Amino acid sequence: MAEIGPLSFETSFSSGALTESSSNTASFSSTPPTTLSPDSMSLASDPDVPKHGSIVTPLLDAAIPLLEDAQKAQIQQMERDFDRKAPHTSPPAESQEPNDQSSRHTPVANAIVVEPLPEEPPFAGRARRARASLPVYNLAKLSGTRPYTKRVANGEPVDSKRRRTIASDTPATGSNETANGDTNVRPKASEPAQGGIDAMGLDLPAAAVAPSSPATPNRARRIIKKPKSVKLIIKSTKSTKSTPAPAASITRRATRLSGEPVASLTSKMTALGKRGRKTIERGLDRMTHELRRLQDTNEFAHIDTRPVRYTVWSNGKYIDPDASEEEAAATPPRKKARTSESATAAQPGKEPEIDAEKKETTGPVPKKRRVKKWLDKGLYSGQDTPVDVFQNLNAQDKKKLASLPELIRPVKPNKTLPSPMYNGLRMLMNGRDFKLPFDICSPLPPGQPKPAHYRTMTKNRFVGDASAYWKKTPHFGDFASKCVCKPEDGCAEDCQNRIMLYECDETNCNVGKAHCQNRAFQNLQERTKTGGRYRVGVEVVKTSDRGYGVRSNRCFEPNQIIMEYTGEIITEEECDRRMNEVYKDNECYYLMSFDQNMIIDATTGSIARFVNHSCSPNCRMIKWIVSGQPRMALFAGDRPIMTGEELTYDYNFDPFSAKNVQKCLCGSPNCRGVLGPKPKEVKPPKPPKETKKSVKGTIKAGKRKLKEMLASGDEKEPEKPTKKVKLVIKKAKKPSPSSAGLKAAKGAAKSAVKGATVIIKRSVASVSTNTKLALSSSTKKPTTKKAAATKKSITTIKKSITTDKEAPRVKRKYVKKNTPRVKVSSRSSSLTTIVAAGPASEKKKTAGPGKKTPKTKKMTPASSAKSTPKKSATPPSSVKVASGRKRTPSWKVLNSASPDSEMAAGDAVSAKNTPSSAKSRKTLDMARSDKIWAVDDDDE
C-alpha cells in the first residue's frame, strides 16, 4: 500500500448528529496526512460524543486507534507551527470561538472527508424477509451431483467447518470489484492486509485472514464472522487517476465516473444487513457449499490435466493432430484461384465470381482442342477390314451375307480400330449357340382382366360314360413301348419311347431318371407343383381382337413342354348334349378331340384353352402317352420362346359349316385368312399298282418288324411299312354354297386336286360317315376341270378294322384321286380333326364313340380338304380344336379322319411330332405309317 498515493476520501456518516459544520478532513491512508482535523479525532475518541451505534462501523473503530497516535503527533506539530507563525497580538480565533475548530484548521488535500449519507427514503415498514421463506433449490441435488459420502478434498476428509470458508473476494459482491469500483487497486488475495486494513478499507483485519492452505496457495480464505450493515460510500478522487493501473484493467471505468449509482457493494451489504444473521449465514453456507464443491475440481484448482502437446507446424500453418486424415484430404489446399479471389476480396465492392466471369469473357483463353488418341496398337491391330467380304465364301454364305447388310463392309472402314468381327464373319453368319446366364421372367402386373366364369382343372377328369368306355378299351396295352437307350444316350432324339410319343417312366425306361431326358410331363409337374408365376411360366392376357390369349412370362427352349391341356373327358354324346344345351349361346368353345373318339372339354380346365390360333405358331399341341394314359400338352416349337411372346398353335381348324368360318386375326405373313385347315401339300403321284403292292408289303413287314424290333431290343430301324388297302370309289357331291369358309376350303380342295394325289382318309367308325359325306360333298361339284376329271377316278377304299376283339371297329376310308397310289408318307401330316358348330338346320346326332353319326347334308369343302395328304415335314397337330364364336346350337363333331387320333384310338403307336432332326422325323414317319397299317393288318 506504500505505492498508493495520498487518497482523499469523503466519508459521510449517516448520523444525524454529524452536521456539515462538523465535518472533518482526515487522511485515511497509511501515509500520515499533513493536516488532520482534531475534531474528528476527538469525535472519534471522545466518549462523550454520542455515538450512533448503527453508523459507527467497526472498520473505523479499528482504524481510529491506529491512527490516533500519529495524528495526535501531527496535530500537535501543526499547532506548534501555527502558534509560531501566528502573531501573538491578534487574539486567536479559537479563543473567541473555542468550538469552531474548522475555521482554524483549513481542510487540506488528502484528507478523509466524511460526508453525511444521502437521505434515505422514509421507513416503509418492516424489512421484507420473504426471501428467507422461498424454496431453496439445491442445484447439486437436482443435477444429480450431490455427494452422499463424506467429502474428501485432496485426499483428506473435509472438515465441516470449512463450509464457512470462501475463497477470493467478499461473498457480498462475488466479484473482484472493490468498494470504490476500481479494480486497479485490487490487492492480492494471498496477501494479508497490512495492519489488518488495506488501502481499500474493505478488507478485514489481519487477524481475520485465514492462512492459506499450502496445497492451494492461490486460495485465500477469509472467515467472515459477522458482517454488519455498513453504509459507506467511498469516493475516489484525483488520486485514483494517478494510481498506476494494470494494463488489463485499463478499460474499466470507475463507477463514480460513469455516473452510475454505486450499488455494487454497499447496496448488497445493505441488503444483507437488512436480513437477519441466520439468513445471511444460511446464504453463505449455501454459497460455500457450492464453492466447496467447486474447489475440489481441477478447474478450480487450475490444475491442467491435459497432456502436454507439442504443436506441429508446417509451412507456417498449425497442424491439428486431432483432425482426421479424411478431413485433411477433404479440404484441399488452396489453389491459385484463391489468390485472385483474395485479391478481389481485398478490393471492396468486388465479387470474386463476377471477376472470374469477367476474366473468362475478357481474357482470350485459347481453347485447346482435345485430340482423341485412338488405339492403333494392341490386340486387334493389323486386322484390316477385308476388301471383299465375299472373298473365300461359298455360294450359300454369300447368299446369307447378302441378306445381312449390316455385315457388309461400310463405305468408310474404320482403320484405326478395326473390329475383330470381320475375321469372325463366318461365325457371325452361322451364329452360335449361347445360353443366358439366368432365366428371364417378367410377369404382368396384378390387376389384369381375368376371364369370367372360368374354373381351373389341372388334371383330366372322366365324365359320364367316358370313364367306362375308356376302361373298356384296351388301348396302348398291347403295344407298350420299351426304351432301349443307354445312359450316355439319355433318351434323346433316338429314344424309341420318344419317337413313339411315349414318355419314359420307371417301367419303360432303360436308363433311369437320372439320365433320361424323355420325361416332359414329369418335369412339368416338378416345375409347377410349387406354383408361382415363373414356374408356371404362362399367364392369361387380354388381346385386343381375339379375346383372351396366353403369353409366356419366361423363356422356353425349343420343344420344351409349356403346359398341359386338361379338362373334362367326355364322349361324343355328351359333347353333343353340351353343345346343344349348355354351350348353345357361347361364343367360344373349348372342345378338342382327344383320344378314342372322346373329347376334352376345357370349359373347365387348364389355361391352355386360352391359347389362340396362329398360322405361324410358336407352339404345338401334342398328345403323349404317359404311364399308359394319353395326355395333351402345349410344347414350344422349333425355336425358343422369349418372355412376353404370345403362345399360339395351329388349330388346323375345320369349320363344320361355312357359316362358322371365322376370320383369322393372327397377323402372320402367311396367314390363311380364316380359321381353317392347314394347306395341304401333295405328293407326286405313283403308279397305283406299285403303290398298292408297296404299301401292302411295307405295312405288313413294318408291323411285324417293329414288334420284333421292340421285343428284341434291336435298334435297327424298321422298314417302311406297306399296306394292302381297298379302294372305294366315292361319288363326289355338290359342295355347299359359296362362303368364306367354302372359299377357304375350296382352296384346299383345289390344291388337293391339282396335286392329283391320293387322299387317304382314315376314321373311326363313328365319324366315317361324316368323312364320307365330307369327301362326297367336296367332290360333288368340282370347281375345276381337273377336279371334274378326277371325279370318276376317285376311289374310296373302305376297310373296317378293329384293334382287337373288344375294341370297336375302326373304319378307314381312303379316297384316291387320279392316282391309285395310297400311302401316307408322314404322320406329321396335318389331318386335323375339328369340332365345329353348325347351324340349327344342320343339327346332327352323333352315335358316340365307335358309332356312326347321322349324315349331314351340308358339308363344307374344308372337309374334303382335310383329307388331303399332308406334308411330312410339317409338324403335325394332333389337336382337335373345338372352338368357335357364336355358333348356332346345332353342331356336329366332325371328327374327320385324323391320323393322330386314329393312331391313338386304334393303336398304341404314335409318332413324334417334334423331331428335332431329320433322322428322327424319318424314323417317326416310318413308325407312324407302320402303325397305321399294322392295325389294319391285324384287323384283316
Ligand SMILES: C[S@@+](CC[C@H](N)C(=O)[O-])C[C@H]1O[C@@H](n2cnc3c(N)ncnc32)[C@H](O)[C@@H]1O
Ligand atoms: C379356344 S378359344 C381361344 C381363347 C379365346 N380367345 C378366348 O378368349 O377364350 C378359340 C377362339 O378364339 C378365337 N381365336 C383364336 N385365335 C384366333 C385368331 N387367330 N383369329 C381370330 N380369332 C381367334 C376364336 O374366336 C376362336 O373360336
